[in-house]
Structure formats: C-alpha cells, structure tokens
Amino acid sequence: MKRQHRRVGGLLVAAGVISVSACTSNDDRGDYVTLRVMNWATNLELTTEQAIADKFAAEHPGVRVIVESIVSNYGEKLISAIASGTPPHVFLLDVPDIPAFVERNLVLDLSPYIGRVGFEAAEVFPEVLDVFQRGDRLFAFPKGFTPMVVYYNKNIFSRLGVPEPPDSSWTWSEFLATARALAQDEDGDGRKDVFAMNFPRLLWEWMPWVWSGGGDIMDPSGTQTSGYLDGEATVRALEFLTSLVTEFEVIPPVGYRDEGDPLRVGRFFVGRQAMLASGHWNMPRLKEYQAQGVLDIGIAPIPHREGAAPRTVIYSAGWAVPLNVRNKRLAVELAAFLAGEEAQLMRAESGLEIPVIRRVAEALALADTTGVEAGFLAQVKNARTPWGARVMDFHEVERLAVDVMDMRLLQGTPIAEAAAITARRIDEVIIR
Numbered sequence: 327m328k329r330q331h332r333r334v335g336g337l338l339v340a341a342g343v344i345s346v347s348a349c350t351s352n353d354d355r356g357d358y359v360t361l362r363v364m365n366w367a368t369n370l371e372l373t374t375e376q377a378i379a380d381k382f383a384a385e386h387p388g389v390r391v392i393v394e395s396i397v398s399n400y401g402e403k404l405i406s407a408i409a410s411g412t413p414p415h416v417f418l419l420d421v422p423d424i425p426a427f428v429e430r431n432l433v434l435d436l437s438p439y440i441g442r443v444g445f446e447a448a449e450v451f452p453e454v455l456d457v458f459q460r461g462d463r464l465f466a467f468p469k470g471f472t473p474m475v476v477y478y479n480k481n482i483f484s485r486l487g488v489p490e491p492p493d494s495s496w497t498w499s500e501f502l503a504t505a506r507a508l509a510q511d512e513d514g515d516g517r518k519d520v521f522a523m524n525f526p527r528l529l530w531e532w533m534p535w536v537w538s539g540g541g542d543i544m545d546p547s548g549t550q551t552s553g554y555l556d557g558e559a560t561v562r563a564l565e566f567l568t569s570l571v572t573e574f575e576v577i578p579p580v581g582y583r584d585e586g587d588p589l590r591v592g593r594f595f596v597g598r599q600a601m602l603a604s605g606h607w608n609m610p611r612l613k614e615y616q617a618q619g620v621l622d623i624g625i626a627p628i629p630h631r632e633g634a635a636p637r638t639v640i641y642s643a644g645w646a647v648p649l650n651v652r653n654k655r656l657a658v659e660l661a662a663f664l665a666g667e668e669a670q671l672m673r674a675e676s677g678l679e680i681p682v683i684r685r686v687a688e689a690l691a692l693a694d695t696t697g698v699e700a701g702f703l704a705q706v707k708n709a710r711t712p713w714g715a716r717v718m719d720f721h722e723v724e725r726l727a728v729d730v731m732d733m734r735l736l737q738g739t740p741i742a743e744a745a746a747i748t749a750r751r752i753d754e755v756i757i758r
Contacts, residue, residue, distance in 0.1 A: 357388060358389065358390050359388060359389050359653060359656065360390050360391075360392060361389060361390070361391045361392070361415040361416070361653065361656060361657065361660055362391075362392050362394060362414040362416075363375070363379060363391060363392070363393045363394065363414060363415065363416045363417070363660070363664070364394050364396060364403075364404060364407070364414035364416070364417040364418065365393065365394075365395055365396070365418035366395060366396055366397055366400045366418065367393070367395045367397075368395065368397055370676065371676060371678065372393065372395045374672055374673060374675075374676060375393045375395075375664075376393045377672065378663075378664060378668075378669045378672050378673070379391035379392075379393050379664070381663075381668060381669075381672075382659075382660055382663045382664075386656070386659075389656065391660065394414065401423070404417055408650065411650065413648035413650060413651050414648070414651075415648075415651050415652075415653060415656070415657035415660060416645050416646070416647055416657055416660050416661045416664065417645075417646055417648070418469065418643050418644070418646075419433065419458075419465070419466045419643060419644050419645070419646035420643045421457060421641060421642060421643070421712055421715045422714040422715075422720055424457070424465065424466075424714075424715045424716075425714075425715070425716060425717060425718040425719075425720070426718060427465070427646065428460060428465050429718060431649060432648060432649055432650075433465050433466070433646045433647065433648060433649060434465075434646070434647040434649050434654070434658070435463045436464045436465065436466070436467065436646075436647065436658060436661070436662075437462060437463050437464045439658045439662075442658075443659050443661075443662035443663075444662060444666070445467055445662045445665065445666070446683070447464070449683050449684055449685065450468060450682050450683060450684070451682055451684055451687075451706055453640050453706055453707075453709045453710075453711075454468045454471045454640055454642050455468060456711050457471075457640060457642050457711050457712070457715050458642075458644050458715075465644075465646060466644025466645055466661075467644055467645045467661050467662055467664070467665035468642055468643075468644045468665060469642070469643050469644055469645055469664065469665055469673075469679070469682070470642065470643070470670075470673060470678070470679030470680060470681060470682060471606075471641065471680055471682055472605035472606035472607065472640075472642075472679055472680055472702070473605070473638040473639065473640055473641075473702065473705040473706055473708075473709045474534050474603065474604070474605055474628060474638050474639050474641070475603075475604070475605070475625050475626065475627065475628070475638065475701065475702060475705055476491070476523070476601050476602070476603050476625070476626040476627065476628060476629075477594065477601060477603075477604060477608070477612070477623055477624070477625060477626075478490065478491060478600060478601045478602075478623070478624045478625075478626055479594065479597065479599075479600055479601070479621055479622065479623065479624075480622040480623065481597065481620075481621065481622050482508065482520065482597060482600040483508070483600065486507065486508060486510060486520075486600075488504060488507045488508055488600075489504070490624055490626075491624070491626035492626070492627075493624075493625065493626060493627070493701060493704060494627065494636075494704065495627065495630070495636055496626055496627055496628075496629045496630070496636075497629060497630060497631070497632050498539075498566055498629050498630065498631050498632065499632065500629070501629035502570075502576075504522070505522035505523065505570065505574065505576040505601075506522075506574060506576055508520065508521075508522045508576070508601070509521050509522045509574075509575065509576040518575065518578075519598060520597075520598055520599070521576060521577055521578050521593065521598065521599050521600070522570070522576040522577060522599070522600055522601055523570070523577060523599065523600065523601040523602065523603060524577065524587050524590030524591075524593075524594070524599060524601075524602055524603060524604075525567070525570070525571060525577045525578075525587055525590075526567060526603050527728065527731050527732075528724065528728060529543070529723070529724045529727040530639075530641075530712070530714075530724065531603060532564070532567060532731075533639055533712065533713070534628045534637055534638045534639045535563050535566075535567055535628060535629075536559075536560050536563045536564070537637035537638075537639070537710060538563070538628050538631065538634060538635070538637045538638075539559055539560070539562055539563030539566070539630065539631040539634055540559040540563075540631060540633070540634035540635075541554070541558075541559030541560030541561075541562070541563050542554050542557070542560065543555045543560065543713065543727065544713060544717070544723075548713060548716050548717040549756060550756070551723070551748075551752040551753050551756070552746075552749040552750060552753050553749075554749070555727070555730070555745050555748060555749040556745035556746040556748075556749045559631075559634075560745065561741050561742045561745050562631070563631070564730060564731070564734075564741045564745065565741045566631075567731075568731065568734045568735060568741060571735060572734075572735065578593075590602065591608065595611070595615055595620070595621070596620070597620065597621075601626075603628070605641055606677070606678065606679050606702060607678050607679065609677040609678065609698070610676060610677045610678060613677060616696070623698055624697070624698075624701065625697070625698055625701025625702060625704075625705075627704075627705055627708065628705075635708070636708045637708050637709075637710060638705050638708050638709050638710070639709060639710055639711075639712050640706075640709040640711060640712065641712065642682070644665070645661040645662075645665050646661070647661050665682070667683055667686060670682065670683050670686045674686070674690055680699075680702055680703070687699075687703060688703065691703050717756075719755075722752075722755045723752050723755070723756075726748055726751050726752050726755065727748060727752065729744065729747070729748045729751070730744045730748045733747070733748075
C-alpha cells in the first residue's frame with residue numbers, strides 16, 4: 327500500500343460548495359442494484375478487489391458490484407463524482423484526504439452501523455482504527471496498513487561481517503556505527519559502491535525519525551509549526567539525518583529534488599544498499615528477489631535517540647461511504663465486507679499491506695518462516711497516527727517541509743536556520 331498524493335483538500339475548495347443532498351442518479355440496471363467502488367488499484371490488485379466484490383454480490387441476490395480503478399487523477403475524479411451527485415457507493419480514503427472529507431461533512435459516520443454490518447472494531451489494531459476515528463465517530467473501515475520500518479539485507483551484513491540490527495530497540499549511535507561499517511568501497515576505485523541506506527528526504531519518510539528523537543513538527547492541536555519543527559529535539563534529529571550524507575557519507579550523494587533518490591529501492595534490490603527505510607508496499611518485489619536468493623531480508627525498527635522512545639508511523643487506507651450516496655444501507659454493508667476477514671485473507675496473498683484484523687495478521691506472521699511479518703507487527707505498538715490524518719491540506723505542509731532538507735544539503739544552510747525559516751512559511755499557510 328504505497329502512499330498517495332492527490333491534493334483532495336485543495337480540489338474541494340476549487341469545486342466550491344458541494345451538495346450533500348440525496349443522489350438522484352440511477353445506478354440500477356434491469357432487476358439488479360449496481361454498486362460502484364472506486365479505488366486506485368493496479369494490475370493484479372484490481373483483479374483481487376473485483377473478486378472480493380463478487381463475493382459480496384454472491385451473498386446479496388439482485389446486487390452486483392463494479393470496482394473502478396482510477397490510477398491517475400484519482401482525487402479529481404472522485405470529487406467530480408461527488409459534486410455531480412453521482413458518487414461511488416464506496417471509495418478508498420487515503421490518509422491525507424481524511425480531514426478534507428470529514429471537516430466538509432462529505433463522508434458518512436459509520437459508527438452507528440457497526441453493530442448491524444458485523445464490523446469487529448475490537449479485532450482491528452487500535453493504532454490503525456485511530457487513523458479513521460474522531461472521538462466516537464468512524465469515517466472508514468480500514469483496508470490494510472503498514473508501519474514504517476528499516477528493511478535490511480542479511481547477505482550484505484554477513485559479507486561485510488557486520489552484526490545485524492536488533493529487532494526491538496536501536497539507538498542512533500548503534501545505527502551510525504552499523505552504517506559506517508556497511509558503507510564500503512569494495513572494488514577499490516576510491517568511490518563507495520555499497521551504501522548503508524536511502525536518504526529519507528520527504529516528510530512522510532523522516533517523520534518517524536523525528537518522533538524517535540523526541541521531537542515533532544506541530545503542536546498537539548496541529549495549528550502551529552514554529553517551536554516544533556524548529557524545536558531543539560527536531561533540529562537534532564534532522565541534523566543527525568543530514569549528517570549521514572554531509573559528514574559520514576554513508577548515504578549516496580544524489581540530488582534530492584522532486585521525489586528524492588530515484589535509485590533507493592533499486593540499489594537495495596541489487597545488493598548496493600544494505601538497508602531501506604520503507605513500508606510493506608515493497609514486499610511483493612522483495613519476495614521475488616528473496617525467492618531468487620538475491621535477498622535475505624530482516625526487519626529492524628526506526629532508530630531512536632538515546633533517552634527517547636522508539637516511534638514509527640502508521641500509513642493506511644480505508645473504505646468510506648459518501649454522505650450523498652444512494653442505497654446507503656447496502657453501501658455500508660459493502661464497505662464493511664471489503665474490510666472484513668474474508669477480504670483481508672484474499673488480499674494477504676499480494677503482500678502489499680498488512681491485514682488490519684489482528685488475528686489474521688498474527689496468523690500470517692506465524693506462517694511466515696522468514697520472520698519478516700513478525701518484524702513488522704513488532705513495530706505496531708510504537709506507531710502513531712500521521713499528521714496528514716488530522717491536519718487539513720497537509721500536502722502543503724509536506725511540500726514546504728522538504729525545504730529543510732534541501733536548504734541544508736543543497737545550499738549548506740544550518741538545520742536550525744532552515745527549520746526556522748520553513749516553520750514560519752508553514753505557519754503562514756496554516757493561518758490562511
């Protein structure tokens with residue numbers, strides 16, 4: 327489940343006031359009631375999602391379900407459908423879009439329906455459920471999730487004689503010693519050809535490092551950045567991360583514009599990068615390399631500053647129902663089914679995400695002889711809800727936060743100064 331960037335909040339503003347009256351379009355065909363599901367699935371994932379939807383239809387005579395995959399301009403098309411009064415009955419709601427839909431009253435509160443549709447909220451990881459909750463209200467049934475972790479290639483560690491990372495708690499000093507031992511010039515040409523890790527340039531990548539350093543980027547209410555992004559603990563975390571490039575040279579000296587290091591995953595796959603800070607969405611390809619014997623994967627936590635608690639972040643998506651949808655009862659039942667145990671088991675084969683139902687995830691981890699799935703689950707207890715699930719138009723914060731890294735790495739600006747400048751810019755956007 328790879329994180330999406332669709333700027334839905336801004337699109338809602340551009341669309342103006344959207345009516346939430348009952349949809350008047352007719353999706354019925356003949357004797358059937360046709361339910362539409364919108365997501366951004368690709369390739370085999372779409373086949374799986376349609377198969378899950380077909381299971382629901384088979385249990386509901388007279389109902390058929392069409393899964394529509396929108397792989398580009400998802401936000402635009404979703405907002406257009408809602409604004410025109412012909413919304414999908416169920417749609418996949420991503421973390422950065424939650425505040426826009428909730429605060430503008432465009433998505434149904436599912437909590438009153440939980441008992442009727444058989445959704446077992448108590449069986450879902452509470453850290454995941456919290457992403458979609460506002461107090462007692464629930465605005466999506468979670469589909470799948472991942473914490474951010476550090477993958478590592480056991481083959482490289484073994485080849486270089488470096489001890490493997492601990493699986494529970496890993497300090498910055500321990501990580502740095504490991505990283506320096508891993509970054510090597512194996513062919514003797516004067517240039518390093520094995521690097522320790524990819525650089526976490528984008529906010530969603532480095533946020534758990536800041537949390538694990540005892541810092542944060544916003545005040546608890548999510549309305550102010552100054553004093554937090556440029557706070558002592560956050561600055562220290564960002565200094566540590568950038569020093570991996572500027573001082574210790576254990577991360578490749580690549581350009582950081584646009585999406586950051588474009589080779590970060592490829593280097594890990596081919597054995598030129600010992601560690602990869604990422605999520606579960608890379609597992610399908612990693613499993614292929616494992617099967618070929620190229621990789622032997624381990625999972626380590628995000629390293630933490632000495633004296634600070636280990637932290638990571640939960641990224642998830644969930645099945646939501648538009649407030650102005652027709653056949654509301656069936657739509658909620660479908661959303662619950664798409665998040666249910668049978669659907670979780672069918673998706674598990676893809677490996678893109680972790681099932682949100684604890685017993686399903688734990689059973690898969692028990693059956694996994696590599697220990698990778700157990701490694702992921704061990705990090706859930708340290709996970710926090712991402713700021714994007716709470717702050718409206720958080721994509722603007724993410725866009726500006728990149729400047730902290732770029733000002734340091736590309737211009738040589740001290741981190742404290744770069745963080746203070748960036749914090750002021752973000753606060754101006756939040757106030758507007």
